[in-house]
Amino acid sequence: MSNPSGVPTLSLSTFPQDDAVVVQCKGKLIAGSVGTLHSEVKRLIPHTSRIILDLTELTRMDSMGLGTIVSLYVSAKTAGCEMKLINLGKRVLDVFIIANLASLFELHGEYPG
Numbered sequence: 001m002s003n004p005s006g007v008p009t010l011s012l013s014t015f016p017q018d019d020a021v022v023v024q025c026k027g028k029l030i031a032g033s034v035g036t037l038h039s040e041v042k043r044l045i046p047h048t049s050r051i052i053l054d055l056t057e058l059t060r061m062d063s064m065g066l067g068t069i070v071s072l073y074v075s076a077k078t079a080g081c082e083m084k085l086i087n088l089g090k091r092v093l094d095v096f097i098i099a100n101l102a103s104l105f106e107l108h109g110e111y112p113g
Contacts (some may be wrong), residue, residue, distance in 0.1 A: 009033040012040050020050035026057040037065075041060040041072045044080050056097030062097050075106065 010033035013024040021044050027038060044051055053069070069085070076083040085105050088096070096102040 010036050012036060012064060014040065014044070017052070020052050021048045022052045022054055024054045026058065028060040030059055030060060030069070031060045033066040034064050034068040036070050038072065041083075042075065045072075045076050045081050050082045050084070051076060053083065054084045054087055055085060055089070055092055058089065058092050061092045064089075064100075065094075066099055066101070067093055070101065 009028040009030060011026045013026070015022055015024075023041060023044070024038075025037065027033070041051060041053075073083050083105075093102070096105070
């Protein structure tokens with residue numbers, strides 16, 4: 001599905017924090033926008049030992065988004081880089097739970113009950 005407004009469905013902000021690089025995701029991680037996250041995180045993996053994906057402002061994620069995060073996790077782990085996910089909203093957390101992948105990731109932050 002195309003985005004008629006031309007506004008990207010996903011925007012990223014990347015910044016160093018302590019011994020990690022934080023990637024803040026805002027919007028929707030869905031088919032058509034996953035390439036943005038994939039290319040940004042792949043670029044970071046060789047240059048840091050820790051990546052934190054802050055999903056506070058991620059409002060929606062589909063199976064393509066989930067697959068992208070899993071792929072990045074595997075790439076990071078293979079390269080000796082730790083990848084953590086923080087602050088998943090209920091809808092995004094549910095995708096991980098339904099796919100039985102919540103235990104694969106070290107999830108941090110507050111989660112709606």
